[in-house]
Amino acid sequence: MKYFCLFVLLISTHLFAQVPKVQLSQPFPEPGEGFEKIVLLDNGNTCYLHFDKKLGIQVTMYNQKREVSATETVTGTLWDAGNINDTEVDGIYAINGQVVIFLQQLVKYKPCMFRLVLDGTNGKLLREDKLGELSTVLHRDVFIQNNFASHDFYTAKDPHSGYYAVAMFGGGELQRNENGHERIQISLFSPDHQLVQQAAYYLPEFPYYSFLDMTVQGGERVFITTAALRKNNRDTASCVVVSSLKTGDSTFTHQLLPYTANFSDVHASLQYVPAIKRLQLLLISSNKNGRSTFMNSLDAGTLQVLHTQPMLTPGQPQLLLPARDGSATLLLESMTEFSQGNNPNAWNRMHTNMNDIGVRHIDTAGVDQSGYSLVKMQIANGVYEPMYLQRKLKGQWIFRNRIQALNTTPYLSYEYLPTAHGTYILFNDYLQYLDPGGSYTDKKPMRYLTEANIVCYRCTDTTQERLFLFGNPETFKGYYCMLGASDYQNDKSIYTTIMITRKGEEKKACIAWVEF
Template structure:
């Protein structure tokens, strides 16, 4: 199906309240049918083009390219000789990036139970397939998983791109129990690539001590031809006093691999991480979360922030993170009687080393048979925003009321994974596939900071209380709201009416901070009729 008709129309909207700030300009494409079952992603390219990708389970990968004037210049359907475009139900997307002015898609498919990673390179103006490559293959997934302290030995491919250049890396983890003839030193491979997609490095990653034969992938970041990898080395405990797992931070350059173990992380449970490189200070900032009190009535999450030298991996310091400032704000502004208990969803770093943490109050629950994915759910509730200076001192904390229910289980760092374009076609019921519309977006622009999400508006009106809210689970009455620095609610796409509303697919969105430009997929609802538009918002 061809989703896009040529032509655009300009829509300049005033904020709902009278503000002195400049009016954001919203430009919409011509309307097209609401996208069908699948996955959608939009990229703002450096050449001023916009790429809209729709991964359709029947039609394959449909690409629409817009020029600088936001007019459609090309529509194409990707065909492949290497992977099966008709098997998207069993496809995992590991990342979608702009690399060297091209759109690059990394995706996995199974071939006789063996995961294979493919790279598709699309032209940045025409959207046509320029090249495709198979980058690797893992051993069969038919093995027994290794789980230590709720940390799984990874059996997967992972991709990371330098946020400041077009260098990138691929890590291949072979998990599962070792057989008697297998050595642990060959199970993790790291490949480095230049902006022109040439392999410039290949390293075998393992700890010299054979006591940790398994690894759980946590995160990876790239700075030019340098790769920084965070893992949780694992081993099967023989004694309760044994260290079963510990965080390792590693630097990889060509074939040289350095490791730094963090002793204070010994035996952490259900670990998640986000690592960033700060070019100005040549430091690494590592955010860690670990579960506490699992199986009790008071489960929680501990958070630690670590600073390391990027050259030597020596740790300058580490510190626990508390949400006191967010809690104080919530108690003063949102009628909280207790503490705010959100978990990190993404870490944003600035050139001076200051940090903004995006948090969300999430809880996991089951509505029936715990083995059925469609019966597993995640509450994605109140938002927390915390800022820290370059020394790690908390400067401010705010919160925003939000109540949503997503189908499936979603761990911390969900927004970080979504930003990279990661997706798995695991929910085969389109009516329940609301997750791309949930959670939130946070934008920092020259004119201010903005929080964007979808919600039922009647439960956000002044005078209501938190307990009156109904969690957003279906999109029938959803509308997109935007809050500015002052906490004022804005309607970017028009004021909702009884039989008319606007909501956006946040999972498809993209944002260029240096240009203050945001793009998303807008769904307009008029009675029972729904139409879609690409929406560019200039803040």
């Protein structure tokens, strides 16, 4: 890893095709307990959401001039706005010029899904819907080959349109009077939130399913991949399935992947590539030697498997970014779990090292072609599964730690921003360990935010050059960003996040817009 002096970077601005332009909002107090999310809208407005533990959802709208144009507090009649602590966010999207929030809460031990639609101009609540409920969580969970039978709600939005899907997965042990064919429902909605299609998802030979991923092809199809599970079968207790629901059909088309028989602890990313009408399926499974990764390509119309390519990945897969021609970029992060204290099974003693960044470029046949890495060392509270950046991209969130001082989750991991003027990677770090003369062995993993600063690298496969977006950090002055709240408009190369300014003991926050 080569380190670059700040002085050289500031003098050598000619190395960059364009210096990022930064605009900051008026400052406001550092966010407290709760959850923050920013949504960039097509009309040029920016919606800042703060999920407050007591007041509900506080909405601040910024206009095209990046000035506050409206504020609103959103509560509801169907969901409990005072129970944010036990609320799960299953998705936040910009759809049809509106902000759409999917919330999940337990009501008498039954998971219930609620959809909130906010006006994209003033932030007011336009509609509130209960989309469904699952059976009680009090039944026994089902684990097969270290795959968990999902008992949860999931969402997915077509990145090329406003169509979106909601999946209801009923897990747990089948009850005596329960119809297994009706445990899973997939619903497709139009950009104006009307139900387009709904169907039950099942295969007769598999009673249980672990949700892996889902993607939407406009108003035409919903694609979903699961780990299909069954007990007391040594030959095939689990198998990965790719399925398709075409609008107008009442049943799914399924494609089993035989080579995945008895895969353990499976994770996946399923992406539709419109230009070539193919599906890209990244599969990650555990084995005694660690994790195995496979890149698959399928015909979107027939689900025929076109090729399967094993991959050697230096880290945990976090996000798959498909290109128009069927190639892709795979983002990786070196992650290891460890426990502190005498009870290794206690959740609050579990931690995750979120270390070096890896970027791999994959060709249309799924073969790894090139890439690079960046040194990063962070420690997160709790356990992080693969595809964390994929979940963050959807706006998924649940309380990991009720102690605010330990809730560093939104500040960890990294951002990968492909722009028309180059590729940028952002993350928070202790800068003193990256200065010239330092070494990797001297580096201290970032665990607390008191000395954190945001760094930005402009990257190619051969060079990684560092710059500072918000100014030169000093001993008593610095800047760090809440990456978990961020949003990015790829077509406009606009990135927005919450930036915290630290001057001694004083901290202030602001919304930062960065145009690359």
